[in-house]
Amino acid sequence: MSTMERALRSSSTRKTEHIFEPILGLVFDSREEAREFYNLYSWEVGFGVKLNNSRAGTKKNNKIDGDEEYRSMQEIVCQRSGYDPRVKSKTKRCGCPAKIQLLRTDDHGWYISSFVKNHNHPLSVTCGQKREWNSHKMIDQSTKDTIKYLRQNNVSLTRIHCILSSMFGSMGDVPWTKRSLRTVCDQITRDQMGDDIRKTMEIFKEMHAEDPGFQFSVDPSRKGRIKTLMWCSGRSQDQYACFGDVVTFDTTYCTNIYKMPFGLFVGVNNHFQTTIFAGVLMTRETTNSFEWVFREFLRLMGGKAPKTILTDQCKAMTTAIGIVMPDTYHLWCKWHVMKKIRESLGPLYTKNRKFRDDFWLVVNGMLTEDEFERGWNYLVTNYNLHNSGFMIRTYECRHKWAKPWAKDKYCARMSSTQRSESANFMLKRFVPRNSSMNHFVSQYNRLLFDRDREEDIAEDKTKQVCLRDL
Structure with a gap:
C-alpha cells in the first residue's frame, strides 16, 4: 500500500489538519511519489511545488537510480522559493521558506527528514487560484x-x-x-x-489466434509501404455466404490520422440488421486500387460475386466493378445522387414545398419508365429547369439510380446509402477522429463484436418456442 493510500484510508481518524500533511519520517518508494504527495498537500493548503536542490550520493553509494544519477538528498519547495534582487524582471518569487527535505532509506527509498510549514506570502483560496500554480496543471x-x-x-x-x-x-x-x-x-x-504497422500486424495475429477464419490482405507499394489494407472475420465470411447477394460499398468515411479513406462492405441479414462483411483502408482511390479491392474481396469471400452492388458515383469505382464483376448489377446510391440538391436548386427546393413534394413523388413514386419520363418532363417544364445542370446530370444517369430501371433487380431494400451511412454512424461511436491504424483496427473489431451481439439477440428472440403439453 502506498503512502498516499494510507493517508486516504486514515483520513477519518487523522490528527493533522490536512489529509496529506507531511510528517517527519514518512517513507516513500520513489521521489515522484514524494513529490506527488507534497503536491496534494499544496493543493489543500493553496500553493504549488517544484523540485529544488539535490545532492549526489557518495562515491561508495553512487549507484544508478533508473536512468538518473543516484541522489542521496532532494528538496521539494514552494514555487515562490528563492529570490535574486539583482534580477530586474518581474517574478513571483519571494524567498518562501516552505519545503520538505528527503533523505535515502536503507533500502534506497526516501523519507522526510525536514518539514518547513510556514509561508511568507498569501495562499490561494479558490480552486481557480490554485489551478494557476504550475504543479497543479500537471495530470497524475x-x-x-x-x-x-x-x-x-x-x-x-x-x-x-x-x-x-x-x-x-x-x-x-x-x-x-x-x-x-x-x-x-x-x-x-x-x-x-509509434511503430504503427508492427502494432497493427500484432493485432491481426491476435485476431487470427482468436478467430481461425480471420483473414487480411495487404497491397504494398514498390517501396514496401502499405497502399491498401483489407480484413474480415470468419463470421463475416459466413454471413456473406448467406446474405451476400446485395452489397453496398462506401469510402466516404475518413477517420484516421493518415487521412486514408475507409471503405465498408455492408449488407443486411435476415433480421434486416446492418451486417459488415469487410473493411478496407486505402491510400488512393484510383481504378487500379479499386480493382485490387474488389478482387481481394471476392477472394476473401470464396469467389462469390454479389448480384447487386451499390456505391457512390465514383468513376474509378464504376470502371473497376465492370472489370472485376462484369455480371454484377451496379447501382448508385440514391443518397449520393441527391445529396447536392439543396445547393444546386437553392430556394426552389428549400422554400417551395410544392416543388419538393412533386420532386420526391417522381423520384420515389414512379414505377415504370414511361411514368418517370412524364414526371421528369413535368418538373423541368413546370418549374423552368431546362438549363439546370443538376437536373440534366441527374436525368442522364437515371438508369443507375431511378426505381423504374432497378425495380427488377434484387436490392434487399438497400437502394439508398442507408446501410452504409448506418454502418459509418456506428463506426463513429467506436473510432475517434485521427486514430492510428492499430487503434482503428482494434476499435473496428469492437464494432464487429457489437453487431454480432445484436444479431445474437435478434436470433434468440425469433427462436421457435415450444409450449408444454397442458
Whole structure:
C-alpha cells in the first residue's frame, strides 16, 4: 500500500489538519511519489511545488537510480522559493521558506527528514487560484490512464472533462485546465502512432489466434509501404455466404490520422440488421486500387460475386466493378445522387414545398419508365429547369439510380446509402477522429463484436418456442 493510500484510508481518524500533511519520517518508494504527495498537500493548503536542490550520493553509494544519477538528498519547495534582487524582471518569487527535505532509506527509498510549514506570502483560496500554480496543471499518471481508456473508447474531450469533474465533485474542483487535458490526449495519439504497422500486424495475429477464419490482405507499394489494407472475420465470411447477394460499398468515411479513406462492405441479414462483411483502408482511390479491392474481396469471400452492388458515383469505382464483376448489377446510391440538391436548386427546393413534394413523388413514386419520363418532363417544364445542370446530370444517369430501371433487380431494400451511412454512424461511436491504424483496427473489431451481439439477440428472440403439453 502506498503512502498516499494510507493517508486516504486514515483520513477519518487523522490528527493533522490536512489529509496529506507531511510528517517527519514518512517513507516513500520513489521521489515522484514524494513529490506527488507534497503536491496534494499544496493543493489543500493553496500553493504549488517544484523540485529544488539535490545532492549526489557518495562515491561508495553512487549507484544508478533508473536512468538518473543516484541522489542521496532532494528538496521539494514552494514555487515562490528563492529570490535574486539583482534580477530586474518581474517574478513571483519571494524567498518562501516552505519545503520538505528527503533523505535515502536503507533500502534506497526516501523519507522526510525536514518539514518547513510556514509561508511568507498569501495562499490561494479558490480552486481557480490554485489551478494557476504550475504543479497543479500537471495530470497524475492514474488520471492519465483513465483519460487514455476513455479516449480509446471514443469519448470526446468535453465529455472526459465532465466525467473527471464528477469524480472531483464539480467542474470547479478539477485541479487542471482543459488545455492540459488536450495536451495529454495529443500525447496519447502520438504514443499510439509509434511503430504503427508492427502494432497493427500484432493485432491481426491476435485476431487470427482468436478467430481461425480471420483473414487480411495487404497491397504494398514498390517501396514496401502499405497502399491498401483489407480484413474480415470468419463470421463475416459466413454471413456473406448467406446474405451476400446485395452489397453496398462506401469510402466516404475518413477517420484516421493518415487521412486514408475507409471503405465498408455492408449488407443486411435476415433480421434486416446492418451486417459488415469487410473493411478496407486505402491510400488512393484510383481504378487500379479499386480493382485490387474488389478482387481481394471476392477472394476473401470464396469467389462469390454479389448480384447487386451499390456505391457512390465514383468513376474509378464504376470502371473497376465492370472489370472485376462484369455480371454484377451496379447501382448508385440514391443518397449520393441527391445529396447536392439543396445547393444546386437553392430556394426552389428549400422554400417551395410544392416543388419538393412533386420532386420526391417522381423520384420515389414512379414505377415504370414511361411514368418517370412524364414526371421528369413535368418538373423541368413546370418549374423552368431546362438549363439546370443538376437536373440534366441527374436525368442522364437515371438508369443507375431511378426505381423504374432497378425495380427488377434484387436490392434487399438497400437502394439508398442507408446501410452504409448506418454502418459509418456506428463506426463513429467506436473510432475517434485521427486514430492510428492499430487503434482503428482494434476499435473496428469492437464494432464487429457489437453487431454480432445484436444479431445474437435478434436470433434468440425469433427462436421457435415450444409450449408444454397442458
